[in-house]
Amino acid sequence: MSVLMQEMGERALRLGVPFSVQLDLTYRCNEQCVHCYLDHDDHGEMTTVEIKRLLKEMAEAGVFILTLSGGEIFMRKDFFEILEYARELTFCIKLKTNAVLIREAQAARLRDLGVESIQVSIYSGRPEGHDAITKVAGSFRRSVAAIRFLRAQGLKVVIANVLMTENMRDHHGVRVLADELGVKYTLDPTITPMMDGDRSILDLKAGVSELHTLFRDEAYISNVDEFCAPPPAPDADSMNSLPCSAGHTACYVSPYGEFYPCVQFPLSCGNVRQQRFIDIWRNSEQLKEIRSIRLRDLSSCSQCAHGSTCTRCPGLAFMEGNMRGPSTADCEKSFARTGIPSKNLLAKKETASPPPRQLVQIQIVPAITGSRLSGIGVPASAVAS
Amino acid sequence: MSKKVYVARSPRIAARMLGEEMLVMSAQGSTLFTLNPTATVLWQAADGATPLDEIVESRICSEFEVKPEEAMRDAEALAADLAKHGILLISEEPIPSKSPVQEQHRP
């Protein structure tokens, strides 16, 4: 992130502006990825008119970065109508797509509309490896062809890969492919539980030993010694720090209008079909609570050696049952990085913990494959994650 | 008589007011800029139909209390600079609008 972008994020935080929003246009998809946690049926997506009204409200609220995602965004017949309107409202648009439906004409249109960047999910450098994850034969060939069309238009493309047991040996192949295509590459080991609270999908998660190897791979980590060094003890500043941007400068809206702090934080704060976007942003009790939380308020994390450097995701913690609690996936990352067990892992060892409770508080859990969150262990910032 | 110059906001930029400053990102190279108040006024008035000298007279001179010649010189330099970064289009003919939503939203 550029220094100026970071400054703008900090200013947005001071001004209470929702600087960055992810809007999922649909949960429908033309792939069936093994790690996806979405319910792909349409349970009543917002109409074109509703989405346009929401976009207008977001522009008026000061939203600058608008990420359009899904599901697969090109499954919506009105996708270009929505995108065109969003550009008229001068949003900085980022797209997340599997790119299967992008051909030359679509790529040219995206260029004309001034889209800032397009993130494409690629899970392997081998066609059969990628297609085994998407469960769609030929999807690798189509997605890679689409990336070439997008590059030919001069568009910025980022390949996002989700690291899981299925493709553990393939991530270098994706990096080589990204280099060959001249695009950026991000790798993320985060797997998110299913919408209905089913956590069995987490079996796909990379283990600690795999993370240990990954965090020492100089192809991804520029300064391994620094990255894997024991964390400094949390000081007063880190005790007062915010967990991340969710609900502070960023939020998420589902295809059904549900408003959440983040795509990975399924605590409903309202619905844009019933309330204005800015009213939810300013007045939601859930958001007020999230905004009040500092590291010092977190039960285990405030006592943990990793407190100042951990990438703890409050959304994943919430899905484990307590938004003030630890996120076990991040405890594992901290341990794989430094070899120092977290407060949470130590406590778990002492008492065999009960199975995580089901997500009774969720009505509709927002979309996203782990691939939508880039970075492999860089501490979450209060500006954008 | 010198030729008229028309300025228009590039359709390929993203922009939003953040506090008192206009945030502008050019799709060309994903570069982020902040515009100072004078540049913001110029940018907002750049509708492709109003000549630059009229913008300077009606918007800049009145708001910033500067002499017309001085303001025009600065505005021309500013417009050229913004054009160099792909933020503004400059032409000797009126520039048809590609973006029907012209107003800028403030939080």
Ligand code: SF4
């Ligand atoms: S850490 Fe990142 S993914 Fe988790 S809630 Fe915060 S912004 Fe969202």
Ligand code: SF4
């Ligand atoms: S390692 Fe675990 S317990 Fe420690 S700060 Fe991170 S999430 Fe909290």
